[in-house]
Amino acid sequence: MKAIVQHCYGGPEQLRLEDLRTPEPAADQVLIRVHAASVNAYDWHVMRGDPRLARVAMSRPRGQARGRDVAGIVEAVGTEIGDLAVGDRVYGDLGESEGAFAEYAVARRGCVDRMPAGLTFEQAAALPLAATTALMGLRDAAETAPGQRVLVNGASGGVGTFAVQIAKALGAHVTGVCSARNAELVTALGADEVIDYTRTDATRTGASYDVVLDLVGNHSLRSLRRVLAPGGVVVLSGGGVFQGGSLAGPMALIVKAKLVAPFIHDRVVVLETAPSASHLAALRDLVESGYLSPAIDRTFPLVDTPAAISYLEQEHARAKVIISVLG
Incomplete structure (x- = not known):
């Protein structure tokens, strides 16, 4: 699969579109065919290792593929997953394991939930x-x-x-x-x-x-x-x-x-946040009740993820910046 990967701290020039092995879901995970992801301040902080005090805990970025917010379709489910099935439209936050800027991603059940009805994948990816x-x-x-x-x-x-x-x-x-x-x-x-x-x-x-x-x-x-x-x-x-x-x-x-x-x-x-399916369910209720609607600034293709992060980190962006993985 194609994925945006990073091997050392630095600017957007450190991000590369490379081929990685498609991950397989563990017993408590689902495999997602990613349709869209979104960019957060978290992404450029991890990319640059900024602030520098954060590097005390990690000498290089955790894992390879970047990205937390994901929206897509369940491709496979682990043996312990009983309430999601292949073909379900899901969204979520992959947490520090990351991997959303890729064609496929794995996520624990507690990190994803069903997408709000009526949203596109790009809109859903803006939320988590x-x-x-x-x-x-x-x-x-x-x-x-x-x-x-x-x-x-x-x-x-x-x-x-x-x-x-x-x-x-x-x-x-x-x-x-x-x-x-x-x-x-x-x-x-x-x-x-x-x-x-x-x-x-x-x-x-x-x-x-x-x-x-x-x-x-x-x-x-x-x-x-x-x-x-x-x-x-x-x-x-x-x-x-x-x-x-x-x-x-x-x-x-x-x-x-x-x-x-x-x-x-x-x-x-x-405030300390963590991925939570219960929070995703609450957000879905707010969206479907008409109280919450994602605001999107710009959408970039997967190959242009470095440009998307640069756009966000230089304070040019407003609202959410989206990565379209499968148009």
Whole structure:
């Protein structure tokens, strides 16, 4: 099979389209004929080994084939799989095992579920990691309730576009932070207010919020806490953008938050996500109920995956960037 592989850390030039052996599913896995995948900040972080502190644990990228988000058709099932069958349309997050940027991929049952009805493979591939992050941040970590005020920093990004919609589905009043060129998109997704970060610092407007979801990592923890209403919560899940390489990147804010959280009265949550079929099922319900719709910026063919990641990491992208594997 054809797959996008990487043998050492570096830029998009390290990615190659090569032939690999088609994987065989283990007892608890399914083999997926990949139709589409999507690009996340995670992909360029792993590709570059950025921040450099991450290389302490791994001297080179884990595995060969890149890519987490996948959508396709079940080609074969392991002996322990009883609720999925060959021919089922599925989507999911392959987690750190990766391998979505390929013609075939294997996934544990807990990482995939049936696709939402009415979506194309490209739309379904946009959902898993980004929408799960938004769901876990707003519903699970922040316990967002109707009538609360939510600030989404990075509202036009992959996670942000889902966060705006999920916050609205939970009954919140949503303020999205993005650039002026993306304000129309964020408003169309349901944001009640939009702040152009190039003109206004969202942490200095005098407004207060019950939930602050930070997806960028460009503000200090003190600044984010400044806009919290009494009893509010800051949720951190910033992937950042590539700025020539960093030692700690968004990890600096996250590490600081973990250190100071026990000693401050404000609630601060560092979001940790993991592939989950139950979250995929919840996202499917939101899509099929009309509350959630993937926003797609551009679609690239598999061979142009390096260009797709470059497009994302240089902050030119908005919403999701898709890899079409089987058109």
